[in-house]
Amino acid sequence: MLHVSMIGCGAIGVGVMELLKSDPDIVVDMVIVPEGKEDSLRAVVQRLAPTAQVASHLNGGARPDLLIECAGHQAIEQHIIPALEHGIPCMVVSVGALSELGMAERLEQAARKGNTQVQLLSGAIGAIDALAAAKIGGLESVVYTGRKPPQAWKGTPAEAQFDLDRLEQPTVIFEGTARDAARLYPKNANVAATLSLAGLGLDRTHVRLLADPTVTENVHHVEAKGAFGGFELTMRGKPLAANPKTSALTVFSVVRALGNRAHAVSI
Ligand SMILES: NC(=O)C1=CN([C@@H]2O[C@H](COP(=O)(O)OP(=O)(O)OC[C@H]3O[C@@H](n4cnc5c(N)ncnc54)[C@H](OP(=O)(O)O)[C@@H]3O)[C@@H](O)[C@H]2O)C=CC1
Numbered sequence: 001m002l003h004v005s006m007i008g009c010g011a012i013g014v015g016v017m018e019l020l021k022s023d024p025d026i027v028v029d030m031v032i033v034p035e036g037k038e039d040s041l042r043a044v045v046q047r048l049a050p051t052a053q054v055a056s057h058l059n060g061g062a063r064p065d066l067l068i069e070c071a072g073h074q075a076i077e078q079h080i081i082p083a084l085e086h087g088i089p090c091m092v093v094s095v096g097a098l099s100e101l102g103m104a105e106r107l108e109q110a111a112r113k114g115n116t117q118v119q120l121l122s123g124a125i126g127a128i129d130a131l132a133a134a135k136i137g138g139l140e141s142v143v144y145t146g147r148k149p150p151q152a153w154k155g156t157p158a159e160a161q162f163d164l165d166r167l168e169q170p171t172v173i174f175e176g177t178a179r180d181a182a183r184l185y186p187k188n189a190n191v192a193a194t195l196s197l198a199g200l201g202l203d204r205t206h207v208r209l210l211a212d213p214t215v216t217e218n219v220h221h222v223e224a225k226g227a228f229g230g231f232e233l234t235m236r237g238k239p240l241a242a243n244p245k246t247s248a249l250t251v252f253s254v255v256r257a258l259g260n261r262a263h264a265v266s267i
């Protein structure tokens with residue numbers, strides 16, 4: 001039995017707990033929520049993971065088999081780094097947090113100090129295995145285009161630059177490095193960061209982000225070239241009803257990763 005603590009009880013966290021209800025090999029023992037939100041979220045957690053405690057941080061003595069972040073960039077600093085230093089293995093979906101200068105190194109140091117490991121999950125994107133393998137032979141270029149309906153860009157810097165409710169054409173809202181994309185669009189450019197960390201790095205991965213009124217899905221396109229040859233990938237991710245910025249595949253990627261730790265066969 002894998003005993004898991006989870007940070008975040010939003011669209012991804014709730015989706016993950018829904019699916020884990022039917023997995024006899026995984027139990028969620030604790031859900032970590034922002035301070036002051038414990039009481040309002042207890043009923044949700046009670047319904048999905050009846051034996052789980054709700055808390056604002058991992059108690060000093062708690063030793064889950066795994067701590068998984070499904071919360072947002074700030075949770076990495078607040079919860080993941082201290083847990084790694086204490087030897088607790090961690091998984092992260094907010095991979096864009098590693099775009100902050102020095103954060104990737106700090107995560108690695110924390111994991112080394114605790115003699116443990118942090119796994120960066122593939123989330124809404126596929127082919128991370130192929131890209132990371134291709135990197136070993138040498139990559140020449142990786143270009144990522146992320147296209148989402150205009151409403152998915154609400155609450156981002158694009159809202160100040162464009163009238164998102166009235167866009168009629170696909171509109172490029174950002175073009176530049178994956179590092180800048182992840183910094184400016186923390187809830188929409190985790191895929192850009194993941195592709196970079198698996199591939200050419202945050203400063204050499206070219207990113208274009210579009211608000212596109214002609215699509216209803218979150219469309220991710222990757223073109224990679226290198227010594228291995230090349231590949232092109234297009235994913236059309238259905239957004240979660242609870243959060244249009246987030247593709248449903250992100251939830252499934254978390255559940256898959258947990259299953260790979262808990263089950264007798266991993267794929
Ligand atoms: N790798 C990938 O492909 C993807 C990664 N993501 C990442 O996953 C994150 C979560 O996505 P999603 O579930 O859709 O977002 P939601 O906003 O629906 O849920 C996030 C939840 O986490 C809570 N939260 C935020 N910070 C903390 C913290 N420090 N400690 C505990 N709880 C916290 C939020 O509380 P409150 O609302 O009160 O702040 C909220 O309830 C995104 O921010 C993004 O970084 C998302 C999509 C794809």
Ligand SMILES: O=C([O-])CC(=O)C(=O)O
Binds near residue numbers: 188189248
């Ligand atoms: O869920 C998605 O489609 C991707 C996403 O938000 C991100 O890259 O941060």
